[in-house]
Amino acid sequence: xxxxxxRRAMLREQLIEAAERAMSARGLAGxxxxxxxxxxxxxxxxxxxxVADVDELVLMVGSRTLAQLDLALSEAEANGxxxxxxxxxxxxxxxxxxxxANLELWRALFEHRMAPDKPLPDWAVSDQMHLFRxxxxxxxxxxxxxxxxxxxxTARSLFSAVHGMVALGLxxxxxxxxxxxxxxxxxxxxxxxxxxxQAQAGAA
Amino acid sequence: xxxxxxRRAMLREQLIEAAERAMSARGLAGxxxxxxxxxxxxxxxxxxxxVADVDELVLMVGSRTLAQLDLALSEAEANGxxxxxxxxxxxxxxxxxxxxANLELWRALFEHRMAPDKPLPDWAVSDQMHLFRxxxxxxxxxxxxxxxxxxxxTARSLFSAVHGMVALGLxxxxxxxxxxxxxxxxxxxxxxxxxxxQAQAGAA
Numbered sequence: 001x002x003x004x005x006x007r008r009a010m011l012r013e014q015l016i017e018a019a020e021r022a023m024s025a026r027g028l029a030g031x032x033x034x035x036x037x038x039x040x041x042x043x044x045x046x047x048x049x050x051v052a053d054v055d056e057l058v059l060m061v062g063s064r065t066l067a068q069l070d071l072a073l074s075e076a077e078a079n080g081x082x083x084x085x086x087x088x089x090x091x092x093x094x095x096x097x098x099x100x101a102n103l104e105l106w107r108a109l110f111e112h113r114m115a116p117d118k119p120l121p122d123w124a125v126s127d128q129m130h131l132f133r134x135x136x137x138x139x140x141x142x143x144x145x146x147x148x149x150x151x152x153x154t155a156r157s158l159f160s161a162v163h164g165m166v167a168l169g170l171x172x173x174x175x176x177x178x179x180x181x182x183x184x185x186x187x188x189x190x191x192x193x194x195x196x197x198q199a200q201a202g203a204a
Numbered sequence: 205x206x207x208x209x210x211r212r213a214m215l216r217e218q219l220i221e222a223a224e225r226a227m228s229a230r231g232l233a234g235x236x237x238x239x240x241x242x243x244x245x246x247x248x249x250x251x252x253x254x255v256a257d258v259d260e261l262v263l264m265v266g267s268r269t270l271a272q273l274d275l276a277l278s279e280a281e282a283n284g285x286x287x288x289x290x291x292x293x294x295x296x297x298x299x300x301x302x303x304x305a306n307l308e309l310w311r312a313l314f315e316h317r318m319a320p321d322k323p324l325p326d327w328a329v330s331d332q333m334h335l336f337r338x339x340x341x342x343x344x345x346x347x348x349x350x351x352x353x354x355x356x357x358t359a360r361s362l363f364s365a366v367h368g369m370v371a372l373g374l375x376x377x378x379x380x381x382x383x384x385x386x387x388x389x390x391x392x393x394x395x396x397x398x399x400x401x402q403a404q405a406g407a408a
Contacts, residue, residue, distance in 0.1 A: 164368015
């Protein structure tokens with residue numbers, strides 16, 4: 001790599017890290033490219049030699065957040081009995097804990113919207129889809145007769161349900177709910193959903 | 205009422221309706237008091253003789269949205285067999301349909317945040333809590349031995365889970381999912397949750 005390219009790669013890395021710190025502290029709204037440029041010591045406009053636009057920068061930070069989440073979910077998978085229903089409970093609680101510990105970065109994953117005419121890049125879609133394996137694998141063990149597409153729909157539903165509990169629970173918009181109660185409720189509801197889906201499958 | 209008070213009440217109503225139209229078309233971000241003032245024919249600053257601030261205006265629109273949602277949920281309750289598990293399924297689907305039909309107004313209910321130092325007024329909290337009776341009542345029938353506080357926690361969990369499915373389903377951020385599939389999935393998951401919770405209660 002030439003010196004120039006090396007310097008550009010280094011600055012790009014610094015820019016993404018600075019953006020991550022800013023978003024972690026103040027959320028998506030706290031991201032000002034002017035401040036980031038100053039922090040890494042380049043002119044305002046030079047930021048756009050490093051990333052195409054703010055969307056790309058936010059997606060790069062999101063990619064790092066998803067990688068951290070991936071690690072947390074893998075750990076939750078490994079740390080306990082391999083029974084798929086209980087694995088799903090541990091993953092759901094790990095998701096809740098991750099969101100609570102990385103509130104602004106986690107919120108940004110869902111609040112960020114691309115400009116209306118710009119599709120999400122393929123790599124960002126595949127980053128997100130990759131995480132679904134954590135839910136997909138235990139579900140496939142629980143429902144071995146179901147086709148992959150059906151398992152994917154159920155994985156999405158289960159994720160969305162847990163996400164809703166985490167999002168409204170951490171938002172504390174309606175009722176303040178302590179994190180311990182939220183974790184217990186998530187475990188209860190995931191167990192109920194899995195048991196209910198198994199009963200439906202048995203009856204079908 | 206004096207002529208002046210009458211005129212103020214009328215203008216306030218017009219302001220709230222104009223705000224509702226703006227938010228319905230362009231979401232929370234589409235709300236510009238300058239445009240609203242022009243629409244109802246008052247000077248810019250005069251808006252703040254009608255409402256204390258934009259937060260109050262958004263909460264007034266939210267109150268109307270919640271009243272419409274209340275109607276939709278009451279209809280869903282009445283239109284079908286009274287068995288509580290199936291009532292919960294109809295309510296969940298009605299919630300999904302309402303969100304899909306009133307996307308921006310429904311989103312605004314959740315996206316709006318008060319200024320950090322300002323608590324939500326009591327009437328707005330009670331508007332929101334009032335809606336929970338639609339979930340609370342069938343759950344109380346299903347679990348007659350549970351104390352009210354426990355039913356409230358379960359009602360909140362069930363609502364949050366359905367809300368998550370609706371929010372991510374309508375967002376179409378990860379996978380585009382047709383409304384018909386989403387409605388079917390919500391029914392499946394609500395039935396699974398209720399059956400699973402009943403099995404847990406039976407085993408306890």
